Amino acid sequence: MRATLDGEMGFLKSPRAGGLGYKRRVTAAQPHLKPALFLDRDGVLNEDRGYVSRWEDFRWIEGAREAVAAFNRAGWLVIVVTNQSGVGRGYYTEADMHRLHARMTEDLRAAGAHVDAFYFAPHHPEAPQEIYRHPDHPDRKPNPGMILRALADFPIDAERAVLVGDKTSDLEAASRAGIRGLRFCGGDLRAFLAGEALLPA
Numbered sequence: 001m002r003a004t005l006d007g008e009m010g011f012l013k014s015p016r017a018g019g020l021g022y023k024r025r026v027t028a029a030q031p032h033l034k035p036a037l038f039l040d041r042d043g044v045l046n047e048d049r050g051y052v053s054r055w056e057d058f059r060w061i062e063g064a065r066e067a068v069a070a071f072n073r074a075g076w077l078v079i080v081v082t083n084q085s086g087v088g089r090g091y092y093t094e095a096d097m098h099r100l101h102a103r104m105t106e107d108l109r110a111a112g113a114h115v116d117a118f119y120f121a122p123h124h125p126e127a128p129q130e131i132y133r134h135p136d137h138p139d140r141k142p143n144p145g146m147i148l149r150a151l152a153d154f155p156i157d158a159e160r161a162v163l164v165g166d167k168t169s170d171l172e173a174a175s176r177a178g179i180r181g182l183r184f185c186g187g188d189l190r191a192f193l194a195g196e197a198l199l200p201a
């Protein structure tokens with residue numbers, strides 16, 4: 001699903017990506033580019049109860065599935081970008097996280113909704129396992145790495161991309177990736193997006 005479209009579409013190295021190897025599309029008007037809704041996970045799609053890793057502890061945010069379905073229907077890409085330092089800290093494994101995302105995907109499908117891609121940042125500066133240890137990984141929000149990667153992986157019109165997150169680190173990541181960021185402070189996600197005049201009819 002994360003097709004690499006290099007060559008076909010004329011990618012350019014992004015000066016903003018600063019040597020991280022991310023590529024960014026030429027921004028001239030390209031009608032095939034799609035709008036994209038970037039969603040933080042914990043606190044936006046599901047209640048943030050702290051390091052949620054088990055389906056038993058997972059609670060959807062009200063209106064979240066309905067919001068995703070509405071954006072799907074309108075032709076938006078819906079992309080989750082989530083810090084998962086619980087993996088790096090050793091609280092749960094990547095496999096646990098993927099299992100949870102698979103359950104989310106099943107539930108979304110039942111609601112006529114889907115997420116186009118999950119990007120996750122498992123790193124933490126004090127991770128016991130070396131593979132997850134990094135002082136300031138470019139993917140870990142507030143760094144913009146996950147968003148930049150998605151912008152390179154999918155045909156997204158960055159001008160029509162918006163990230164919804166519940167923390168300042170989400171908004172900073174959006175800003176540094178050059179896309180709009182919106183702070184969601186709880187409640188009904190669908191109603192929130194409708195209030196921002198973003199929810200497609």
Ligand SMILES: [Mg+2]
Pocket residue numbers: 040041042043044048165166167
């Ligand atoms: Mg959050």
